[in-house]
Amino acid sequence: MFKVAVIGASGLLGRALVRELDAETGWQVVQTAHSRVGPRQVALDVRDAQAVAAFVAREAPDAIVIAAAERRPDVCEHDPAAARALNVDAVRSIATAAKARGAWVLSISTDYVFDGTQPPYLPDAAPNPLNAYGHSKLEGERALLDASDDALVLRLPLLYGPIVDWNESAVTSLVPAIRAAAATAHAAAKPAPMDAWATRYPTFTPDVAVVIRELLTRCADGEAVRGIAQWSGDEPMTKYDIAQRIARALGIEAQLIAQTQPTDATPRPRDCHLDSGRLEALGIGRRTPFDAGIGAVLDAFEREHADKN
Numbered sequence: 001m002f003k004v005a006v007i008g009a010s011g012l013l014g015r016a017l018v019r020e021l022d023a024e025t026g027w028q029v030v031q032t033a034h035s036r037v038g039p040r041q042v043a044l045d046v047r048d049a050q051a052v053a054a055f056v057a058r059e060a061p062d063a064i065v066i067a068a069a070e071r072r073p074d075v076c077e078h079d080p081a082a083a084r085a086l087n088v089d090a091v092r093s094i095a096t097a098a099k100a101r102g103a104w105v106l107s108i109s110t111d112y113v114f115d116g117t118q119p120p121y122l123p124d125a126a127p128n129p130l131n132a133y134g135h136s137k138l139e140g141e142r143a144l145l146d147a148s149d150d151a152l153v154l155r156l157p158l159l160y161g162p163i164v165d166w167n168e169s170a171v172t173s174l175v176p177a178i179r180a181a182a183a184t185a186h187a188a189a190k191p192a193p194m195d196a197w198a199t200r201y202p203t204f205t206p207d208v209a210v211v212i213r214e215l216l217t218r219c220a221d222g223e224a225v226r227g228i229a230q231w232s233g234d235e236p237m238t239k240y241d242i243a244q245r246i247a248r249a250l251g252i253e254a255q256l257i258a259q260t261q262p263t264d265a266t267p268r269p270r271d272c273h274l275d276s277g278r279l280e281a282l283g284i285g286r287r288t289p290f291d292a293g294i295g296a297v298l299d300a301f302e303r304e305h306a307d308k309n
């Protein structure tokens with residue numbers, strides 16, 4: 001039976017992928033996690049190259065998906081060595097172990113490998129990262145493709161999807177400020193500044209999970225896709241636009257202030273729209289409209305929260 005290892009199955013994207021593979025395939029799925037190890041998961045610190053090699057040799061997967069990373073740009077900026085250990089060195093050791101086993105390996109990368117000045121970006125456009133996160137992910141891409149030629153980089157933009165806390169995604173992390181920006185019977189509104197400078201393409205993790213499942217199917221059929229591919233939602237919006245849509249979905253009148261100049265301490269690109277044409281040409285992909293996706297995420301989170309109270 002086809003066997004897939006999902007490295008970083010406890011994260012935002014890893015969870016969506018495992019859910020998709022469990023629901024839609026009969027494959028054997030082995031999951032790893034680090035600080036949040038669930039009952040079906042193997043504890044693995046991907047910074048430990050020996051442990052990675054032992055895991056891959058023991059489990060003998062046919063394909064490996066790397067969703068473990070340090071994905072927070074501010075954390076990467078402050079500790080580039082820690083970012084490198086996860087986003088570069090760990091990718092290299094997983095890819096080396098995958099090659100020794102003969103497994104296809106897919107590693108997730110980011111639109112932040114580009115500088116955001118000339119969208120849309122094809123997979124072979126010249127990268128030029130502006131911050132430490134983008135640098136580490138670009139080096140990780142190179143480490144992957146150097147270590148194995150049976151490998152695929154999948155670049156993705158801003159992600160959102162089912163969450164366990166608001167801060168898991170830069171989309172849902174806006175919710176507390178949006179809520180506070182609406183007047184209630186008990187509190188006055190606290191107007192919320194929102195970035196209206198950078199254009200983002202929020203992409204729903206269950207859609208990315210479909211893309212990865214379809215790529216894994218190609219691998220299982222002996223038609224593995226290799227090199228660099230990209231997937232992106234197709235609705236451009238700033239965080240200000242995202243906040244307006246979230247407020248609408250929550251049914252609140254929030255006082256949002258559009259910030260037309262960047263204010264982040266970490267430099268960020270303006271518009272890194274990723275061209276998804278390579279995967280579209282293969283008939284791969286699904287796009288859930290943002291309003292439907294965010295509505296489902298907010299409903300599910302609030303329901304779970306209400307159940308616990």
Ligand SMILES: NC(=O)c1ccc[n+]([C@@H]2O[C@H](COP(=O)([O-])OP(=O)(O)OC[C@H]3O[C@@H](n4cnc5c(N)ncnc54)[C@H](OP(=O)(O)O)[C@@H]3O)[C@@H](O)[C@H]2O)c1
Pocket residue numbers: 007008009010011012013014033034035036037044045046047066067068069070071086108109110111137156157158159160168169170
């Ligand atoms: N989120 C976005 O908006 C976005 C956008 C573009 C690209 N990406 C890329 O998409 C991928 C998935 O991101 P995500 O948002 O799902 O990240 P996430 O929610 O932060 O999850 C990170 C995962 O990495 C694991 N991990 C952290 N340190 C580890 C270690 N030392 N050893 C083993 N595993 C470790 C975590 O495990 P524990 O939680 O168990 O510690 C978790 O499963 C990353 O490559 C990211 O760069 C994300």
